[in-house]
Amino acid sequence: MSAGVCAASPGTAGLLIDPGRSTPEGLEEYRSRGGYTGLEQVLARGAGWAAEVVARARLRGRGPLGRPVAERWRRVAAGPSAARYVIGNGAESLSISRKDRYLMANHPHRVLEGLLIAARAVGAREAYLYVRGDSPESLAGLRSALEEAARAGLVGEASVTGVQVRLQPSATGPVSGEETAVIDALEGLEGRPQIRPPDPEASGLFGQPTLVQNVETLAAVAAVFREGLDRHLALGTADEPGxxxxxxxxxxxxxxxxxxxxxxxxxxxxxxxxxxxxxxxxxxxxxxxxxxxxxxxxxxxxxxxxxxxxxxxxxxxxxxxxGPEASLPVQFAEIMQVLAEGSCGQCQGCANGTRALAGYLAALAGLAGGTEGGAPAALPAFADPAELLAYARHQAHLLTRRAGICPYPESVGRAMLRALEVFCRVSPVR
Ligand code: SF4
Missing domain, CATH: 3.10.20.600 (Ubiquitin-like (UB roll))
Incomplete structure (x- = not known):
């Protein structure tokens, strides 16, 4: 899969991706570069050793929150049930992002090795790869990797790992990759975020302890075991290596x-x-x-x-x-319109609040129209731009205060509070 330019700094080359690659790395090639040696070590030395290596790596999940991987593995492994699940999350919710699709299409075995290591570390016998459904290259890459790994005796009930892996195309949408939405979809439901607690580590897929990890996190796990702790720790910052x-x-x-x-x-x-x-x-x-x-x-x-x-x-x-040609008010108004359309709509505070904020930004940017069914119809009442800006700020603040059951509205509110600074600079509003 082409993702435009694909590059790496000299110190990172070969860790997660090969710069400029446009064909899938097959099993033979991956093995010739040390692939699956990390899994072999985990099988030989056990789950406790694997957890210790990840803790010493100070590896943070490559999802938006960057939660420590070791802590999440520990919580799932400590779950009271014998049935546990691991889910590789390749939903890549933001459509303009390309990194996860690039990784799955071109380096599927790196993702798969990380998934198998994680499954062994937490004691899971079943795992899923939940992959953006409109990315045929990602699905084909992982499907081919799974077939090769099955033939090599690496996946399946009777394999050396004893781990069954299923590939499941995902829904697409801005919150389709939120981990409770992923679980909801794999249970055959609508694929929407669910109320927490419980967290998936305690009660996730089918009510069992579940580890949901971004596919880049899994490739990073494989890299730590394949390339060694020293190489990993030599990169990044002291607190956030790699x-x-x-x-x-x-x-x-x-x-x-x-x-x-x-x-x-x-x-x-x-x-x-x-x-x-x-x-x-x-x-x-x-x-x-x-x-x-x-x-x-x-x-x-x-x-x-x-x-x-x-x-x-x-x-x-x-x-x-x-860039320099951009009209920032217009661009932020357009971004807010996309964000409003991204609300899955099940929480009124999020659905109505994001729509209203999109309307305020559209009016501030001087855009005709605005959002369907939101605030624009009422906007002519705000003849004073300062009043309009105050309403926009108030609405953004409201979104940051638990306007829904997932973090989406809070993220949108925080982003737009900062974006609104630009309306102070470019308009007569002060
Ligand atoms: S907060 Fe928004 S995006 Fe999240 S579940 Fe509720 S409506 Fe959907």
Missing amino acids: SALFTVTGAVRRPGVYELPLGTRLADLLRLAGADPAAVRAVLPGGLASPPLWPQELDVPLSWADLGRAGSVLGNRTVIVL
């Missing part, structure tokens, strides 16, 4: 998927992708629902901690660059 994948899109000359050590400066990633950091107007570092960073803030290291201190998030690591 490398990660970034999708870069928008006003750059070389959009695509990049593998970089965590802690790489955002400005350096922009230069790699062919953008002049001094010339961009804003960057959303973690997808559409991430708070924008302004030009003077682009020297920030790409880590969970550093982006948090900068007022944004690493999110799903889809770096969206808004």
